[in-house]
Amino acid sequence: MDGDGWVWVRRPADDDEEERPLKVVFDSPAEHFTDAAPIGNGSLGAMVWGSVASEKLQLNHDTLWTGVPGNYTDPNAPYALAVVRKLVDGEKFVDATEAASGLFGGPTEVYQPLGDINLEFDSSSLGYTSYKRELDLRTATVCISYNIGEVQYSREHFCSNPHQVFATKISANKSGHVSFTLSLNSQLNHNVRITNANEMIMQGTCPGRRPALHHNGANDAIGIKFATAVGLQIGGTSAKVTIIDDQKLRIDAADWVVLLVAAASSFDGPFVNPSESKLNPEVAALNTLNISRNATFSQLKAAHLEDYQGLFHRVTLQLSQASMLEKDILEEVDHDVKTTAERINSFRSDEDPSLVELLFQYGRYLLISSSRPGTQVSNLQGIWNQDFAPAWEASPHLNINLEMNYWPTLPCNLTECQEPLFDLIGSLAVNGTKTAKVNYQASGWVTHHVTDIWAKSSAYYVDAMYALWPMGGAWLCTHLWENYQYSLDKEFLEKRAYPLLEGCAMFLIDWLIKGPGDYLETNPSTSPEHPFIAPGTGGHLASVSYSTTMDISIIREVFLAVISSAEVLGKSDTNLVERIKKALPMLPPVKISKDGTIMEWAQDFEDPEVHHRHLSHLFGLYPGHTITMQKNPEVCKAVANSLHKRGEDGPGWSTTWKMALWARLLNSENAYRMILKLITLVPPGGKVDFEGGLYTNLWTAHPPFQIDANFGFTAAIAEMLLQSTHGDADLYLLPALPREKWPKGYVKGLRARGNVTVNISWEKGELQEATVWSSNPKCTLRLHYGEQVAMVTVLGGNVYRFNGGLQCVETYMAP
Numbered sequence: 002m003d004g005d006g007w008v009w010v011r012r013p014a015d016d017d018e019e020e021r022p023l024k025v026v027f028d029s030p031a032e033h034f035t036d037a038a039p040i041g042n043g044s045l046g047a048m049v050w051g052s053v054a055s056e057k058l059q060l061n062h063d064t065l066w067t068g069v070p071g072n073y074t075d076p077n078a079p080y081a082l083a084v085v086r087k088l089v090d091g092e093k094f095v096d097a098t099e100a101a102s103g104l105f106g107g108p109t110e111v112y113q114p115l116g117d118i119n120l121e122f123d124s125s126s127l128g129y130t131s132y133k134r135e136l137d138l139r140t141a142t143v144c145i146s147y148n149i150g151e152v153q154y155s156r157e158h159f160c161s162n163p164h165q166v167f168a169t170k171i172s173a174n175k176s177g178h179v180s181f182t183l184s185l186n187s188q189l190n191h192n193v194r195i196t197n198a199n200e201m202i203m204q205g206t207c208p209g210r211r212p213a214l215h216h217n218g219a220n221d222a223i224g225i226k227f228a229t230a231v232g233l234q235i236g237g238t239s240a241k242v243t244i245i246d247d248q249k250l251r252i253d254a255a256d257w258v259v260l261l262v263a264a265a266s267s268f269d270g271p272f273v274n275p276s277e278s279k280l281n282p283e284v285a286a287l288n289t290l291n292i293s294r295n296a297t298f299s300q301l302k303a304a305h306l307e308d309y310q311g312l313f314h315r316v317t318l319q320l321s322q323a324s325m326l327e328k329d330i331l332e333e334v335d336h337d338v339k340t341t342a343e344r345i346n347s348f349r350s351d352e353d354p355s356l357v358e359l360l361f362q363y364g365r366y367l368l369i370s371s372s373r374p375g376t377q378v379s380n381l382q383g384i385w386n387q388d389f390a391p392a393w394e395a396s397p398h399l400n401i402n403l404e405m406n407y408w409p410t411l412p413c414n415l416t417e418c419q420e421p422l423f424d425l426i427g428s429l430a431v432n433g434t435k436t437a438k439v440n441y442q443a444s445g446w447v448t449h450h451v452t453d454i455w456a457k458s459s460a461y462y463v464d465a466m467y468a469l470w471p472m473g474g475a476w477l478c479t480h481l482w483e484n485y486q487y488s489l490d491k492e493f494l495e496k497r498a499y500p501l502l503e504g505c506a507m508f509l510i511d512w513l514i515k516g517p518g519d520y521l522e523t524n525p526s527t528s529p530e531h532p533f534i535a536p537g538t539g540g541h542l543a544s545v546s547y548s549t550t551m552d553i554s555i556i557r558e559v560f561l562a563v564i565s566s567a568e569v570l571g572k573s574d575t576n577l578v579e580r581i582k583k584a585l586p587m588l589p590p591v592k593i594s595k596d597g598t599i600m601e602w603a604q605d606f607e608d609p610e611v612h613h614r615h616l617s618h619l620f621g622l623y624p625g626h627t628i629t630m631q632k633n634p635e636v637c638k639a640v641a642n643s644l645h646k647r648g649e650d651g652p653g654w655s656t657t658w659k660m661a662l663w664a665r666l667l668n669s670e671n672a673y674r675m676i677l678k679l680i681t682l683v684p685p686g687g688k689v690d691f692e693g694g695l696y697t698n699l700w701t702a703h704p705p706f707q708i709d710a711n712f713g714f715t716a717a718i719a720e721m722l723l724q725s726t727h728g729d730a731d732l733y734l735l736p737a738l739p740r741e742k743w744p745k746g747y748v749k750g751l752r753a754r755g756n757v758t759v760n761i762s763w764e765k766g767e768l769q770e771a772t773v774w775s776s777n778p779k780c781t782l783r784l785h786y787g788e789q790v791a792m793v794t795v796l797g798g799n800v801y802r803f804n805g806g807l808q809c810v811e812t813y814m815a816p
Contacts, residue, residue, distance in 0.1 A: 020317070021355055023138040023362050025341045025699050027051070030134070033685035034059075035696035035706055038136040038143045039385050040167075042160040043373025043421075045264055046384035047167050049143045049158050051134040054127050056120040058158075058169070062227060063377040063384050064268035065189075066454040067208045068110030069222050069275060073432050073459035074439035078104055082441065085525045085545065086514075094535040094543035101469045101525060101545050104440070106459030109451050111211045112395035114386050115264060116187030116203060116229060120171075123180055133338075136698075138359070138366045141309045142302075152178050161305040162373060164293045165263060168301050172257035177239045179255040184248060185229065188389045198242040199233040200290075201250060204283060209275070212390060225275045226267040228282035230290045234259040234298070259298045263289035271428045271456040312369050315414040316750040318361055318718070320354035320743040342697040345682040354743055357676060357718070363699050364715030365413055367708060368406075374420040377454060379406045383708040392705050397425070399473030400450040400529035401615065405654055405709040407480060408624065408661075408716035411487040412723065414752050419484060423497060426477050428456035430501055433474055437508050441471070445507030448474040450529065466544035469527050471512065475555045478505045479624070482562035486727035486754040489777060491569065499566050503577060506563045509556050510580050521587045522548040522603070523556070528617045533606035548603040551617035553588050558625045560585050565728070591621060591628065591636055598643040599636070612648040614655040614692075616662065619643060623658075623665045626726065630667055641666055649678050653693045653701035653710030660717035664737040665724070672721055673739040679714060722761060725753035732757065732773070733785045740766030755780055757795070768805040774815055 030052040031037040037048040037059070048059040081103025088097035132147040145156040153174045160167045173179050183201070185193050191205030209222025235242065237256035245251055252258055265285035267278040293301060339347075344356050371383035381395045381402055397403040403422075410419045433446035436458045441447065448458040450470045461468035481498035484490075516522025524547040535543040560581045567573045592600040601608070601618040621628040622640050630637050644659060644666075651659075660675035683694040683702045693710070694702045701710030721737040732753055747762035757780070760772040768786050775795050784791045784807050791807035802811040 021319070021358065023359055025136040025138070025359070025363070026338065027134040027342075027697065028338075028340050029132060031698075034387050035683075035685045035698055035700055038134065038698055039367070039370065039383070039700075040136070040141060040143055040158060040160045041370035041384050042162040042165060042167075043369075043371060043376040044384070045160055045165065045167055045262075046371065047158065047160060047262075048385055048387070049134075049136075049145070051143075051145045051156075053129050053132070053147055054122050056122070056156075058118040058120070058167075059385075059387055060115040060118065060167070060229065060262065060264065061384050061386055062115045062264045062266060063371075063380075064266040064454065065113040065115055065207055065225060065227055066110050066268075067113060067211045067224060068453070068455060069209060069224070070272055070455050071107075071457060071459075073106060073436050073457055075104075075106070075459070076439055078440035079442050082525075089524050089545065089547050092536070094533075094546050095538055095541050097525060098465050098532075098543040098545040101465035104460055104525075105462040105465075105468050106449070106457070107462055108211060109394050109396040109453040109457055109461075110455060111389075112380055112382070112386050112391060112454075113207050114188055114388065115227065116185060116189070116191065116205070118231065118260070118262065119184045119186065121182040121184075138362050139310070139313070140306060141313070141366065141370065151175070154178075159302060159305050160370065161293075161301055161308075163304040163308050164296070164301055165289050166293045166301070167260075167262040168293075168298065168305075169260040169262075170257060170298050171260075176256045177237055177254040179237070179240075179258055180253045181251075181258075182245070183231070183233075183250045183252065183260070185231065189227075193248055195244050195247050195250065198244060198250065199235070201231050202283060202286070203229045203231075211394075223274075223276040226278075226282050227264065228266075228286045229262065229264045230283070230286040232261045232263075232290045232294055234261070234294070261290055261293050261301075263287070263293070265289065268454070271454060272431070309369060312415060312417070313362075313365060316362075316365065316748070318358050318748045319746050320358055321745040322352070322354055322743070340697075341699060342682060345680055345695050345697075348680045349677065352677075352742060354746070356680065357743075360680070360695075360699060360711075361715050361718045364409055364711045364713075365415060367711050368409060368415055368418050368715075371708070372406075372418045372421050374417055376421050378403065378421045378425050379708065379712075381707055381709070385708075392703075392707075394453070396451055396453045398451050399448065399476060400470060400617070401658065402654060402707065402709045404476055404480065404624065405658070405713045405716075407712070409712050409719065411483060412719040412752055413715055414750050414758070416484070416488065416752075419480070422477070422480060423484075425452070425456065426474070426481065426501055427497075429458055429474055429477070430504055432456045433458035433508075434504065437511075441508075441512065443508050443511035445504045445509070445511065446474060447471045447508045447512075448477075464544075465525075466527055466530050466532050469525055469545060470529055471508075472552055472555050475505050475509060475559050478502050479555070479558050479562065482566065485566070485569075487752055487756065489756045494566055495570050499563075499570060499572075502559065502563050502566060506559055506577060506581060509559060510577070510584060513556070513584060516548060516589075519587060520548075520589045521584060522589070523552040524548070526552045526603075528601050529615050531601065531613050531615055531617070532609065533602055534609050536604075536606070542609060546602055546604070546606075548589050549617070550591060550599060550601055550603075551620050554591070554618075554621040554625055554627065557585070557588055557621070557627050560588075561627070591639075593636070593639045596642070596646070597639055598646050599639045611646055612650060614651040616644075616647065616655065616658050619662055623661045623720070629726075630665070637666055641668070644671070649674065651692055652703040652707070653679060653695075654703070654707060654713055656693045657701075657710045657713030657717050661713065661720050664717055664720040667736050669721065669737040669739040672717070672737050673742055675717075676714075679710065719751055722748050723751045723753060723759055725755065725757070727754035729783070730755055730781060731783045731785060732759065734759075734761055734768055734771055735763060735786065738763065738766070755782065757782065770805070771803045771807075772800060773803070774800045 240255035
């Protein structure tokens, strides 16, 4: 058992097969951004294009954003709120939607690219053969190889979290054959200088305002400063380095070259103006670089692997088809070395389960690479961005996308990767307290549907169906309670989670007002990004009404979390908890419309877009827990009807949300249909006539690229294989396994609520073995498999092995 409270145990008996490769494979250099291979250490990211004659290594740093800390309050908002509420009460929903502009805040700031490392090789590089480019998920490295004449060239890249550098080694199998010119550039305001023959530095500044808000090209605010330092290590007796125009380095006749790249910024938290920051990014970058220079490339890689694999290897998944069909697929993969793009294209015909494994683990890889303790949250594109003005500013969106980014952290055994999310929630609570007080004359804290590095807490702008949604902080707070349910870390609950939950609930209690009948209501209220046809208006659209199903579902989830947290912490007698207990039965119930679906709004409005991408009204089933198959079967039928009505088309994140919802409904067939829907190749570079799908590098598409569905897919696969509840201590094994598609397989290391870790194996579509352990001193679990149920008492430090009949056949001490 290690310090994180989980253990390595032997695999189930049937999985003595050799682990398959987990590689994203290309047979040519990247032509587009979504062909390149992403690597990262949580903060520093790089895209490896793999071009032979002219290589481009695109760099990102998680703290490079436009702007400065903002004022997220509006003293005129209370007047606008009163106007909107009166219009909603009069059911003048179109007018209320228009009047809601008085509650708008402003746009977010914009995530910025750091810059590019350019490597210009000799013109003879144009004639190459045997090209191969691979991203290996087991080692988090990108390797490129090709031949020019009789010389084989190799490049190896990784981003080290322990040393905080991007490392590249370029080598040849014949001495003296590595020659190229190295330069740095950036789309941001910058300058480059050579400090010596082994080092170059780029300094720059992000815009102090988002580009669209520049006035006549002026930008009087001082933005975040940054620095990138590149150091060289060179091998070969004939190697030499020449400085060109104090801007470039020319390396000739080397045996090998190692590039070490460090980056830093002046960002000192969301409340410090860059003009007042005391941080010196150049000094920080050079310090990081100099520490790394004391190690060899092999030593750097060893430290990188120890760190990365300590996270990645916690979970193993293997899925198998019928033996003869799978044998044919694997032989084709092994012998012909199919590219990942080819595997995506052939999935509709071969349904290769190893591609599902790869995509599952790719989500875990991306999360490890884009979110680590001390970094910023993984944004709409993780940490990878090539554009000065990326789609949707690449900002964290709180009405599904940011939450989905972190869905895999707990079930897929990457708890540490949540830390940046908790940091952001803490910052949002600070700014959100001011927003709640000034804008809504409420206690507690609030935030809306989109934020940025400055923890913007005010509403968005442009359109009420995006802007007017003060539930962003509440949805985020459910992650705090979820973390406790998985970890049972009482110190985390008391010192970190509960104060934030408490502040969130204080706002929600004040936000709720007396509604029709004996119910409380939220007013104004929107269902994220989805308008309705306002009754009696001749077909006019509106988005502002009252008590949308998602509002009430999230509030109910938060209130129950506060009550449960208070019970754990002995705080059930506080005034807030008493108010919550009184409010809970006054929340409107989930309603079923005349067509048998879940009502999205408080009234059964006509829906102008029945195939809308958002599934907000189904929140209570997933990721929430207030609707379950066991306790609410009739409501679950309405959820299924709602999913059928929504249809299967939609952006990648919508597809994976549907996948998880079908899993919660124990419907393996439809969950698998969503897998088929997602695994569709998106041609890079141009517009496509469908939504969702995968790019050649396995990134998920909205389109354009959004990373959320990569994480949603991973979480949904876990949900198909294992589900759990904390309060009732139920563990459901293989609840939505598509038995005909994956008749044989195993998963190792999934986490369940109650601080439990589980291994499961199955054969011929039936459970063969399950292994359960926990670091709790003692806990009682109910294991479920189909109709079978078994009670088990689990003692900390012991491992319990169950057969397919849920009989405990072996107990042994954890290693």
